[in-house]
């Protein structure tokens with residue numbers, strides 16, 4: 693029994709995404725105290741930016757023609773895929789940076805996706821229970837001035853749920869910069885309510901995922 697957890701905050705000491713993911717993880721470990729948690733921290737240990745192209749181009753030549761870098765990239769892609777395939781449940785904690793995902797996250801996704809076991813025809817990840825925690829400094833909800841500027845959450849839903857086929861739950865906490873950026877002070881009450889809702893969702897989804905595995909393992 694194992695949980696795979698991916699973190700992507702570049703500021704772990706104050707990370708809202710990590711705090712919410714901790715709530716999900718706690719529910720998982722409460723239900724499965726002997727479970728292993730496999731961790732990958734993309735900010736502390738970034739995937740080399742060259743690995744994706746090396747892994748892709750390695751697929752166009754025979755094994756005996758591959759460069760050392762191409763071999764290493766393929767091996768790393770297999771490790772990333774092993775982490776996803778080997779876990780009973782998945783947890784992703786991913787902040788919004790510059791209106792999208794960080795290059796850390798994109799490189800991780802792209803490289804993992806080169807592994808043939810998790811391509812769109814693959815079934816290795818289909819139906820696997822997963823929780824995505826997404827945190828946004830601002831608020832991009834319908835009717836807000838920057839509606840549509842969050843290009844992270846929709847993309848993550850698309851690739852994790854629709855492309856990889858995960859059974860995905862999403863915990864979303866907007867307005868994490870309220871209390872940090874004085875220009876957002878008018879939104880203190882709204883931000884507190886959104887934080888409370890995200891924490892409630894994190895606990896509920898953590899329990900749900902843990903129970904999903906318990907009943908399917910029975």
Ligand SMILES: Cc1cc2nc3c(=O)[nH]c(=O)nc-3n(C[C@H](O)[C@H](O)[C@H](O)COP(=O)(O)O)c2cc1C
Pocket residue numbers: 701702703704706707708709710787788789790791792827828829830831868869
């Ligand atoms: C370099 C950088 C870029 C950011 N870009 C955005 C952004 O485009 N939109 C936004 O709403 N928040 C942005 N933020 C705020 C983060 O999304 C917010 O602080 C979030 O809580 C970070 O995740 P963490 O708390 O898990 O570290 C940015 C933060 C940093 C450090």
